[in-house]
Amino acid sequence: MSSKRSRERNEDAETEPKLKKAFSDPRQNVHESKRAAEQSQYADSGVNLTYAVGCTEEENYDTVTLKDIIGDENLQELYQFNFTVDLHYLMENLDENVKTRAKIMVIHGMKESIPIIEATALMYPNVEIYSPKMMDRWGVHHSKCMILFCQKNSIRYARIAVVTANICYADWNKMCQATYRTPVLPLKSENTEAGELIGSEHGSPFECDFISYFRAYNMKVTNDLCEKLRLYDFTKCKAVIIASVPGYHQGRDVEKWGLKRLQHILTKKVDIVPECQKQSIILTQSSSVGKFTEKWYTEQFAVCMRGCRNPLSCSIPQVKFIYPTIEEVCESVTGLESAGFLRMDSATYEKLHSWFPSYLCKWEGKVGGRQKIMPHYKSYTRLRANPQTKVDATGKEVEARASIAWHLVTSANLSRAAWGDLQKNGTQLHIRHYELGILLYPDLWEEQETHILAANHQNPMPKPPDFVPFKEGNIIVPIRIPYGIPPRNYTSSDHCWTTAFVE
Known part of the structure; x- marks a missing residue:
């Protein structure tokens, strides 16, 4: 970080002269x-806001839709983590060419809707439904995240979106929501960079923290996910994971x-x-x-x-x-x-x-x-x-x-x-x-x-x-x-x- 702003790492005698010089x-x-x-x-x-039907075209400038996030025609696997999931709405937003063949894993937290979503999943043979066990009746799985694994020709890549919206029409059309999307994540190579903040020889901090979070679920589906995530290069992700686990x-x-x-x-x-x-x-x-x-x-x-x-x-x-x-x-x-x-x-x-x-x-x-x-x-x-x-x-x-x-x-x-x-x-x-x-x-x-x-x-x-x-x-x-x-x-x-x- 030698080329970055000369801000203090420690509170020392240099602080005041530096600030005086900057604002002299x-x-x-x-x-x-x-x-x-x-x-x-x-x-x-x-980071983007999501599209809202009650706003003008100008107000919806640079917003994203659910289809923008998961509608990749090269999708092979989708891990969908959320609280509430309308399975029909999720499937409607996939690309037509992949919605019947891509493998879809849904990890959700709405305990009351388990019978409904499991019954709906019978209509989609490529969908698997999971619900994490909670420590007590007051706890919920409230995280909202989508992980896409894709392949175009012989090139494999992944992308992650952390969002604030449940998977239902109202959340993605009638409410103010936000999304964070990583850059496209290529497979790791021998040239993967190291760096104080964005990379290290053991994987970037983003990768390590992301995997640590999913390991905490202690479920086979998330353990399998972690092994897949390790294959991809996260060093271009300029963000830090802040998560909660029961x-x-x-x-x-x-x-x-x-x-x-x-x-x-x-x-x-x-x-x-x-x-x-x-x-x-x-x-x-x-x-x-x-x-x-x-x-x-x-x-x-x-x-x-x-x-x-x-x-x-x-x-x-x-x-x-x-x-x-x-x-x-x-x-x-x-x-x-x-x-x-x-x-x-x-x-x-x-x-x-x-x-x-x-x-x-x-x-x-x-x-x-x-x-x-x-x-x-x-x-x-x-x-x-x-x-x-x-x-x-x-x-x-x-x-x-x-x-x-x-x-x-x-x-x-x-x-x-x-x-x-x-x-x-x-x-x-x-x-x-x-x-x-x-x-x-x-x-x-x-x-x-x-x-x-x-x-x-x-x-x-x-x-x-x-x-x-x-x-x-x-x-x-x-x-x-x-x-x-x-x-x-x-x-x-x-x-x-x-x-x-x-x-």
Whole structure:
């Protein structure tokens, strides 16, 4: 990483002089940043929003469909991990030439639907159905992931998608969702690169973490999957796996999963970029909210979210939660039917009401092109918002609405069951659910100094705000953010959406 930004690995005496030098003449730095931005390179994050039928063509710019992900005409095997699976809908989105011959493995977590999906599978001889065993009746398999093994002529390749959507029509057409797709993964060769972040002689960290997660299922179907995954080259994957596995985790396993996994990666790998060190906020967002206490939210959840490798250079950021108001829900495409996926239980909210509203921010998806599409999307992001986004002569935004220090897309809702609950003086982490997500941060792009910027449908290739120390040759990684930036707190007249409105 010698060519990367000179950020501190350790908190030492060099920190202050480096920052003073970087910001010594703001006017000169702004001029240089603007000139450098004109010559910038843009890189693909792998993250996209999904297509939504209630949006305009412009709002659906650069979105993906389920068919885009699994409709490869060269598909030979598909491993489909999810919570809820409509098998007919899954098969409809496969290429016509492979839907009867490709081998389809479905690993799902909707216990109530097991008889239905197994009966439906009888119509498709090439489909196998599996359901992981759970530790207790409150745990679910909630991870959402697709692994494709393909072959074109004699060339074999694989591709992986980590998503937030269940496999059903409504999830892929009427809700705000996100996907992360790896690059095409070729078979390994003797020339597979090694590197501090993206590769090693024993396989890339992405590969090792991905396989470790599926090994934890302790099922023959996932063990077989792991052996196949080992054949492919993951070194081009610029993402880190953040997963949850049910259990009472102790010792080294505490930092392998859930909240402690995220904190471990943030603390060991992620330097908060200079522009976010003194002014940033952590925006958390999910579609369902579990039962938790103020103590868990402030002393476990928020503490882990604030992790970083350079804490002495950073102010302590607020940790906010974005959730739609009743007005936003009622004016959405799904209206009161949103209760089917916006699971803020009224009884749960009553217990949170004395303290949680001060952490709430509105959805406000207009700028993100998702004002009338309610989120089943789950994301956790540290960013610095741009309070005065510049526009061109036509009124179109040209600057990013935020600089992003890190961004996590995941299946995990805001709950102890998904993220884990520390017990026994922090020596044990109790998790109930299977969850899967991917974390992005600038240093994953080892080749050049990199800035991750918030994009939207009207500004898909944003330029950096003036406060970003941008230089010629830097890489920009745009990530489309669907909610409002800067975030707006609930006011006294706003009411959080809960299931009470449909009970």
